[in-house]
Amino acid sequence: MGEDGANDERTFLHDVSNHLVVAQGMANYTLTKIKAEKPEDAKEVVRLGKAVKAIDDMVALVKARREKIRTDS
Numbered sequence: 001m002g003e004d005g006a007n008d009e010r011t012f013l014h015d016v017s018n019h020l021v022v023a024q025g026m027a028n029y030t031l032t033k034i035k036a037e038k039p040e041d042a043k044e045v046v047r048l049g050k051a052v053k054a055i056d057d058m059v060a061l062v063k064a065r066r067e068k069i070r071t072d073s
Contacts, residue, residue: 020062027052028046034048
């Protein structure tokens with residue numbers, strides 16, 4: 001990948017990462033609040049937990065890709 005391509009990808013990953021971190025924080029906060037209220041319907045807690053896991057996985061993928069770009073440059 002050329003330097004311009006690497007810079008474009010870094011910019012893209014930075015922009016995606018910003019949104020992911022906001023989603024991660026809000027989802028974790030909401031899950032914590034719902035669990036503290038001891039909900040009667042555990043389905044929502046399970047679903048939100050799966051969403052939090054998916055967001056965490058996406059954050060890990062972005063971090064891994066950033067590291068690969070750093071080592072390749």
